[in-house]
Amino acid sequence: MLLESVNLSVAIWLPILGAIAILASGSDANAQRVRWLSLIVAIAEFLITIPLYTRFDKTTAAMQFTEFHTWVPAFNINYSLGIDGIAMPLILLTSFLTIIVVISAWEIIKQRVAQYMAAFLIMEGLMIGVFSALDAILFYVFWEAMLIPMFLIIGIWGGPNRIYASIKFFLYTLLGSLLMLVGFIYLYYQSGNSFSILDYHQLPLALGAQILLFFGFFAAFAVKVPMFPVHTWLPDAHTEAPTGGSVILAAIMLKMGAYGFLRFNLPILPDASHELAGFMITLSLIAIVYIALVALVQEDMKRLIAYSSISHMGFVTLGFFIFNAQGVEGGIIQMISHGFISGALFLCVGVMYDRLHSRDIKDYGGVVHRMPIFAAFMMLFAMANAGLPATSGFVGEFLVIIGAFQANVWFAVAAGTTLVFGAAYTLWMYKRVIFGKIANEKVETLTDVTPREILFLALLAFAVLLMGVWPMPFLDVMHASVDNLLEHVAQSKLP
Amino acid sequence: MFEVPNITPAIPEIFVFSMACVILVLDLYLSERLRAVSYVLALVTLVGAAFLTLSDFSNTSITTFSGMFVDDAMADVIKLATYVLVFFVFVYSRRYIQERDMYRGEYFVLGLFGVVGMMVMASAGHMLTLYLGLELLALCVYTLVAFQRDSAVATEAAMKYFVLGALASGMLLYGMSMLYGATGSLDIAVVNEAIGHMSADDLILIFGLVFVVVGLAFKLGAVPFHMWIPDVYQGAPTSVTLYIATAPKLAGFAIIMRLLIGGLEDLVASWQDMLIILAVLSIAVGNVIAIAQTNLKRMLAYSTIAHMGYLLLGIISATPNGYSSSLFYILVYAFMSLGTFGIILLMSHAGFEAERLDDFKGLNQRNPFYALLMLILMFSMAGVPPTLGFYAKLSVIQALIDVGLVWLAIVAVLFAVIGAYYYLRVVKLMYFDAPEVDEPIAAGSEMQVFIGANALAMVLLLPWVGNLMAVCAMAIKGLA
Structure with a gap:
């Protein structure tokens, strides 16, 4: 019982404290110790988050593992935590991927290792904080604080144009x-001085106010998702970020925007959501179709995957704004699945980039002759990205399309x-990079994946396949919460 | 009949004043080697004053000297913060002034007299007391700016400061004389009482109010009365800039509260409009012009102007909630500013002023700890969570939305994003660029400890941010 009540706080603060310890003790002179320490913290963190799944009560939509402490009484801001079936899988995804990121950076990051690892661990804690905050200001603090380590990650360890991208x-x-913050403060006064997100779910609001608030929240979440037309930061940030940064960015930070729509826009502003559903669906469809076409013509592999991410996230927002269980559940499944697949694809590009220091498709060709094991892994992830059945990519897209x-x-x-365009840009890239004749003497010198690389690729491959053939464990936990959410959306909150 | 006034509420002022005189005389007999005695005594004075103020701390408002002197919770909170700030200023300055032949007793004596001025400003119950405190502080600061006698830049800055400062004082006095003409008194409480019986449109009152607001805006450095700030910040020795940029801002807030809220509250409709213009201009001009600066001290000067605009936002809301958010804002700002200029002092050494932005290039490679401190301070200045600077901005914006000034809140928020750019640029220089020089940064251990505590407090105080706000609310409550 005691352990149950402290779980979320521990999950948030353990990696942050670990990161501070690493920062304080680590330097490039003892990089190996820093790496092991980071791995231990990341694994410990994952083990701590597992009970969130095993002890999770699937039958209720109420918040679980709740914690409550008053924080700023003057403004009624509280340290209030809790998770439901929507947040819980995302927390597990976060702690799982952080392990992968730590392993993937093992020999690659040689400069300022301690700062690199600490930045990711701090970010892990903050991201879990975002998913478990039940107080709007607490949510905002975690949400914004996350920008700082990500800014540094892109700016310090990124590619040539990193400074422009990070700013x-x-x-x-x-x-x-x-x-969004202005929106929160407005809600604070509307709700009689409360920052509790759950209070907002019950709050009656006039349609005009709902629409304004919708756009206030939209500004924050649509940028993060990112939705067309505010997506232009993403290809820049992705291309310039180091591999680990791209993984976290694509796999988790984008999900926060989508999570925000589920936590704020849909239940707090149901009437505005219905009113603006056409608008949201249109933007989502533009992202799905138009951005997929943009992805088709990219010459930089990371840029291509970045555009593919935007296109896939369009599926998520589409699923949310058609307001039925298949759509919403499909959207959430797609969020998690895309976390695995985009993370894996960025890691694949990272594996090649570490060897040839190029991300351009034209610099590759015939990689399969030198890296057969790698080619097999990448094949799986490329297929998953294209939505092949029996991979996780299929489940989410299929559910959303049914919805x-x-x-x-x-x-x-x-x-x-x-399903056509996705297959086209992914497989065409795959073909140009992996198959064909060995393109140049640099490719000639490639060596196949090391055991360390096999380890993280295999972990992700396992996750992608597991979710593809047996999605029930993921769907089960979210049923009650999604049903509850849809009830909220169906009820008008006009006064 | 002659009555001896109750001097107990003024004991901290008397103590600091006497100690400053003692140090002034004692220092004459100290050899160069024993200069540290003056330094330590100055620090002891501040600690002693803090004890005296704390022992006398109460929620009730006591007036003495026939209403000329007020001792209430707001005055005490501001005084306590002033002691702490000036204590840090002395500690940070020590090595810097040693290396520049400014390590003399007068430096600390002037600093302490300035403290007395600020204390009197915080406790002013009468416009003359207020003016007395203001001028005492101003004269000390003019002298401090010119303290490096052979520096042409500093002398020029001191001249500018003196001329414009005198002009501002003249404006303020002129406004006060108008108020006196209209109400027949300079006692702030009496003025307030008299205005209550008058029409709020009374021409002489409005006239007086305009001059008072202009005088205050000059002292605070709000646009369009900000011209002196960049020149003085840049021209003064950094240790003096540190002094100007911290504690006097609190005293400035105190006199705004005394005059506008304590004395002219019934004219709120008039001064609210004036302050809105000042605030919007300050936030806009300060944040935009700061982007164009290459000198860090000058950039921070423009950032100060913007921050003064944010400070005014809380006062504009004209609610106790808004006043306490402004007090919280100015407290947080003073400590951020303290830390930031402290880092500049830390990076400077004999013959080298770390005041160009480029001097911060690659700081992370030279010393990750200092870079981290500066990172925290910059994000706090920009108002990015989880730093205290965020809570400060949150509280003033909340106060605005509370009274329905949503448009003003949105303007403030949009300019905060523009402001974030130049703070980010400092972080960019420290973390993303390669260093120009590779020499290690020498710093005394006491300096390291204090600056570490100062900057880390911006994050580590987070769990107690509610308590800090409660203190501010209590201070304001005593005022009403």
Whole structure:
């Protein structure tokens, strides 16, 4: 019982404290110790988050593992934590991927290792904080604080154009978030001085106010997702970020925007959500179709995967705004699955980049002759990205398309094109990079994946396949919460 | 009949004043080697004053000297913060002034007289007391700016400061004389009482109010009365800039509260509009012009101007909630500013002023700990969570939305994003660029401890941010 009540706080603060210890003790002189220490912290953190799944009560939509301490009584801000079936899988995804990121950076990051590892561990804690905060200001603090380590990760360890990308990333997201903050303060006064997110779920609001708030939140979440047309920071940030940064960015930070829609826009502003559903669906479909076409013509592998991420995230927002169980559940499954797949693809590019220091497709060709094991792994992830059945990519897209059919056949048709385009840009890239004749003497010198690389690729491959063939454990935990969410969305909150 | 006034509420002032005189005389007999005695005595004075103020701390408001002197919770909170700030200023300055032949007793004596001025400002119950404190502080600061006699830049800055400062004082006095003409008194409580019986549109009152607001805006450095700030910040020796940029801001807040809230509260509709213009201009001009600076001290000067705009936002809301958020803002700002200029002092050494932005290039490679401290301070200045600077901005914006000034809140928020850019640029220089020089940064151990505590407090005080806000609310409550 005691352990149950402290779980979330421990999950948030353990990696942050671990990171401080690493920062204080580590230097490049004892890099190996820093790496092991980081791995131990990351694994310990994952073990701590497992009970969140095993002890999770699937039958209720109420918040679980709740914690409550008063924090700033003057403004009624509280340290209030709790998770439901929507947040819990995302927390596990976070702690799982952090291990992968630590392993993937093992020999690659040689400079300022302690700072690199600490930045990721701090970010892990903050991301878990975002998913478990039940107080709007606490949520905002975690949400914004995350920008700082990500800004540093892109700026310090990123590619040639890293400085432009990092500042663009920071200012873009800061602007969106601040408008959300104004929205929170407005809600605070509307709700009779409360910052509790759950109180907001019950709060009646006039349609005009709902629409303004919707756009305030939209500014924050749409930038993070990112939705068309505010997606332009993502390809820059992704391309310039180090591999680990790209993984966390694609796999988790993007999910936060989607999570925000589920936690704030849908239940707090149901009438505005219905009113603006057409708008959201249109933007989602543009992202799915148009961005997929943009991805097709990319010459940089990381850019291509970044555009593919935007396109896949369009599926998530589409699923949310058709307001049925298949759509929402499909969207959430797609979030998790995309976390694995995009993370894996960025790692694959990272594996090649570490060897040839190029991300351009034209510099590769015939990699399969030198890296057969790697080619097999990448094949699996490319197929998953294209939505092949028996991989996790299929489950989410399939559910969303079913949901879309119930709403409007044409939505489903438009969304369905991604199965074609997605396959086209992923497999075409795969073909150009992996197959064919050995393109140049640099490719000639490639060596196949090391055991360390096999380890993280295999972990991700396992996750992608598990979720593809047996999605029930993931779907089960979210049923009650999704049903509850849909009830909220169906109820008008007009006064 | 002659009555001896109750001097107990003023004991801290009397103590600091006497000690300053003692140090002044004692220092004449100290050899160069024993200069540290003056330094230690100055620090002891501040600690002693803190004890005296704390022992006398109460929620009730006591007036003495026929209402000229007020001792209430707001005055005590501001005085306590002033002691701490000036204590840090002395500790940070020590090595810097040693290396520049400024390590003399007068430095500390002037600093302490300035403290007395600020204490009197915080406790002013009468416009003359207020003016007395203001001028005492101003004269000390003019002298401190010119303390490096052979520096042409510093002398020029001192001249500018003196001329513009005198002009501002003149404005303030002129406004006060108008108020006196309209109400027949300079006692702030009496003025308040008299205005209550008058029409709020009374021409002489409005006239007086305009001059008072202009005078205050000059002292605070709000746009369009900000011209002196960048020149003085840049021209003064950094240790003096540190002094100007911290404690006097608190005293400035105190006199705004005394005059506008304590004395002219019934004219709120008039001064609210004036302050809105000042605040919006300050936030806009300060944040935009700071982007163009290459000198860090000058950039921070423009950042100060912007921060003064944010400070005014809480006062504009004209609610106790807003006043306490402004007090919280100015407290947090003073400590951020203290830390930031402290880092500049830390990086400077004999013959080298670390005041160009480029001097911070690659700091993370030279010393990760100092880079981390500066990172925290910069994000706190920008108002990014989880730093205290965020809570300060949150509280003033909340106060604005509370009274329905949502548009103003959105303007403030948008300029905060623009402001974030130049703070980020400092972080960028420290973390993303390669260092120009590779020499290690020498710093005394006491300096390291204090600056570490100062900067880390911006994050580590987070669990107690509620208590800090409660203290501010209590201070404001005693005022009403």
